[in-house]
Amino acid sequence: MTNADLTDPAAPSDLRAAADAVLARLVSDSSGRARLREDQWRAIEALVADKRRALVVQRTGWGKSAVYFVATALLRRGGGGPTVIVSPLLALMRNQVEAAARAGIHARTINSSNMEEWDTIRAEVAAGEVDVLLVSPERLNNPDFRDQVLPELAAATGLLVVDEAHCISDWGHDFRPDYRRLRTMLAELPPDVPVLATTATANARVTADVAEQLGTGAGTDALVLRGPLDRESLSLGVLQLPDAATRLAWLADHLGELPGSGIVYTLTVAAAEEVTAYLRQCGHAVASYTGRTENADRQQAEEDLLGNRVKALVATSALGMGFDKPDLGFVVHLGSPSSPIAYYQQVGRAGRGVEHAEVLLLPGREDEAIWQYFASVAFPPEEMVRRTLDVLAHAERPLSLPALEPLVELRRTRLETMLKVLDVDGAVRRVKGGWTATGQAWSYDAERYAWVARQREAEQRAMREYARTTGCRMEFLRRQLDDGEAAPCGRCDNCAGGRFSEKVSDSALDAARGELSRPGVEVEPRKMWPTGLAAVGISLKGRIPEGEQAFTGRALGRLSDIGWGNRLRPMLAAQATDGPVPDDVTDAVVSVLADWARGPGGWASGAPEAPARPVGVVTVASRSRPLLVGSLGARIAEVGRMPLLGSVEYPPDALEARISRTNSAQRVRALHETLTVPAPLAEALATAGGPVLLVDDLSDSGWTLAVAARLLRRAGAQGVFPLVLAVQG
Template sequence: MVPSDDPAATAAPDTPDAPDAPRSGPALREAAESHLRALAGEHARLREDQWTAIAALVEGRRRALVVQRTGWGKSAVYFVATALRRAQGAGPTVIISPLLALMRNQIAAAERAGIRARTVNSSNTAEWDEAYAAIEAGEVDVILVSPERLNSPDFRDRALPRLAAGAGLVVVDEAHCVSDWGHDFRPDYRRIRTLLRELPAGIPVLATTATANARVTRDVAEQLGAGDGEEPLVLRGALDRESLRLAAVELPDGASRWSWLAQYLPELPGSGIIYTLTVAAAEETAAFLAECGYEVRSYTGRTEPEERRRAEEELLGNKVKALVATSALGMGFDKPDLGFVVHMGAPQSPISYYQQVGRAGRGVESAEAILLPGREDREIWAYFAGLSFPAEETVRRALSALREAGGPVSLPRLETEVDLGRSRLEQMLKVLDVDGAVRRVRGGWEATGEPWAYDAERYRAVAAAREREQQAMLDYIGHGGCRMEFLRRQLDDPEAAPCGRCDNCTGRGWSADVDADRRRAAAAHLDRPGVPVAPRRQWPTGMAALGVQASGKIPDGQRAAEGRALARLTDIGWGTALRRLLADGAPDAPVDDTAFKAVVDVLAAWPWERRPVGVVAMPSRTRPAMIADLASRLSRVGRLAPVGTLAYTDPDGPGPRRHNSAQRLASVWKALEVPDQVRGALAALDGPVLLVDDHTDTGWTFAVAARLLKEAGAQEVLPLALASTS
């Protein structure tokens, strides 16, 4: 027997200061087996590759990369090695771990085996000093650190050097994140290369992952060897998951997928995870299944930390049938008896899909992994494709702004200089930090003055690799051969062979038939229109640098009320239609009657304090006919006064669409004006006005327009858009 990645323990390991701790040979192997039994039960035995890795770390003080399937027992390697190293008098193990869910699982596993573990991450900053004191007192065997901490100035400059210098073992979990060729590259992970280069001699290093193809494996191994003369040991095993039964069910639309899920969910074993591609889809799917009587919870990057913990505990305790989740519930979440994973929409790569289905079936003989691809999947992939590394001109502008500042620059201040959204700007700076061109310090970021080259060829190659992965995922959906073999070949598994378990191998797939009543219920839920559009309440920082005299809180007399949109562009219901309606190159034409009726339904369900009495249209260079017609029809149907259309001060309008708050606000601040006829119409109204646009993203166009309208006499402004991107 060998443990899963969350081994159960039945006894405590040796004490850290055992005077007769074995250091080599058969005695070390027996001690390792003893610690494994403490982790995983009396019948547990080490796999040969587990022992090879442990011996290399403990006896050889080497660096090792372990690429093994999920559930193989990678965490057993570093927990057993930790116990052995501590018994030899070495310092604690430092584990760089990507997700809080993974940290909680690992700490629970370690504590059950008597290994004392603490964590340092963004959710427990109040406990950091206590953790450091416990480490210095020798009361901690394992310290888990999130990769983001590696570049927190305080942690990087004060705590990390002490931890690294005194570590008995350094572990890099989910090591594929180190490589930008990997499916889940994270810039924070690339700092690990610097950490490894600066480690004192003799500190062993272990990197683990289940999702690295040959190219990623080579890249990670190369980085793992940074600063060490000896080539790292690479242990790569077969990646079959003998408990998984893979299947795909192609259905015509979102309503059919929802109704299929509601119909067949009771037939899926135990409890599981339902993955979606977007936050909106996770929340909508969870709401629909709850209406159908199922105990489910949504779990996304928008879920509050405490709510996440409760959701994880409910799934671990089988108190819910499923968590409906984005990839926020991904790497490392360990529930050995997880019975199924269903995907409502295909991930962008087979490797990512392999990783996510690997959450199921770790401790049970059979588990279901079912893909329900959507026709809109490629549109959603394209929507998120803009997160690639920025163009060289944009990067150079950021470097120039940092050099010219002569000191730390905050992200909000840098946004006034560089037209990137907050998250993408920060992602770019992290890459530049790893490349040595910038450095994060107290108060923001600063340029280092080191030379830097834009590696356009590599960025293009990575983008091309992402496109190949997407095509491979489409090939998987239509694949007629063994599905597990297909995934294993994507991971360059030399032992890939037909599994004999998937729908194609057995010829027994899931039915695509759905109950007509369930489909009608699903369609009705999907067709419910309307999402809130929160008003902007605070002007961005540093706007004076862009010639905009606005700062602090937006006064009530200038602020829009909460608005509404027909749907989010990422929704699986109306979002699908809106992505096509508002796509680049789509014709400027009135919305069809179905969409217009949905907008009217949004108005009917809007719980405003005062009903609007007039309609104002936003100006547009790309869709003037669509917006003007929508405003006119709403005026007639709702018996609202046609106030008119705002105007641009320049025929070119605000120019190209901007990506962050500061740049967008600056572009629209002086671009809009209220024509005299609109002012006159407002003066005759006693009540709020609707402000109609095609879509809203940053919210600043609505904010500026509302300010102008209220200054021109509007009592209240109610923004209404066809689509929202938030």
């Protein structure tokens, strides 16, 4: 077949036949009966014959990948350059490479997990040996890739594909600033290079925004192909259970009744790990999958689920876009996502290749507190942005994140996200060695940031309404996505009646309560000072000397878990009323101390290397919760029959609230300048003759404990055991 045959609009039947033949190879159909649906063909024709830019908004499982693989095969056969697919997740990349091979398409990836292969892959691309190159969005803002590889790709690309295109839009539920770098690439593409953007989760506002950006540099409007979002295989339901233990027990009792294998989503890493441990104890074959999971373990977990060797992956949103298992039988949410769009995207993992899949939401009362925490990392206030721009403008050289962090009051992850947005806006630029200011005028779009915040609040209200609605749940979700064809599905629990009992067995409930009420998590001490302290006048650097470090500490629980986190979160909330430590919390802390003392390396363990028993209690002074921290220290001293030696203090004018919000370097500077060991405490330490328990309410970054431990060790304490009610995260 000649190039003219493939691209001449006058020969649509030949082009269609060639497209169907590629599809047959892609789906391994030896009968030759595989046919593209009309809407798939319309997209392929627009890309191959008309060289257009198109946005495809279709439900998960519709076959968006078939569109770009078939288009790639046809364009490559006609002499076109390689297809570049911008893809957000490694799971998606692995699936896409395997799918492309079935159609005889040679696909390669460039991402953070295969850096050792980049030079080889670039050489293969230059030699014309690669049909599809999948790149992660983060590569688009890497200086070497942006300045050296990206221009070559833009010049040679035969088709650009933006997968999960809602990430381009800051109106979308999963905005990623690295994706905005695509605007530059779109503007630099030759006008006859087709572009395909795909997503399953875009409402009208996001669709319009992405379509507008697709038109950048093209001179014409993008073709928008939007289909109905109903998933006829999905049966949606909600179970309103009274507490976390009951939800966990329900899962243990009923997981085996759910069809096939599936995914149990949690809102936090801590919850995923808790649920995994409990379900394994109950005899279920499950694995954890979170942002903390090592890449090799993630890949193994994916393979185990694909091979039905586990009943479920217990996952955070780290397992989301791109994971493709056509026969996935169920998705259960233990806790509600904050957005109907995000929820629809995740449940869309199920039921792609089976007639029936179960989707269940088990909302919890802790959900909104977790939503609020994630909302707190929104775009910073204008004064913080201006401060960062000013620091970069006056720097003599590019500043890396570690070098910049001590000079501004933002944590590193939030600082990096802000810089990426400023990079897209043209105010800063990432170069070798760090970040520089461009000198271009920049305005703080407060109205847009406020609008995004209001949208987030509206999405949260919608999720609360979804859990309570007596109407069709699928129709509700489709309307949230502005699907004009939304109608009652006839399958959800409100349309057809609930399919699952809310009852749980006494044994499962007792086991769940035991698991969630088990107190105690380790608190790892800080061992290295943050970089860049010299820039703010602090001489601390490198490894903290062992003689100034804290020992490994203990906390009653994590604020993000669904056990003690639910008990501690209201106590430690910013608006909570201060008061003495409750008896049940004291009892649990005493249990933590007892287990700690007897455990491996504990002072009562009898091990030769075990440290000496604490000889006294020291508290960290608190302005926000003095009664809580003071009473906790006093009760521990009483129960442990130890003296309460005193408190590590802040001077009266110290801005403790400011300290609690700053990044690592700023926090250490503030603590170093304000935290003190009063003379009476220093005298007590000098005569105590042993280690001490250091008691506080909350450990967020660990720096308060680290600085306080250093001061106590230097004042004569022979060791410091940190003990807190909760750790963040």
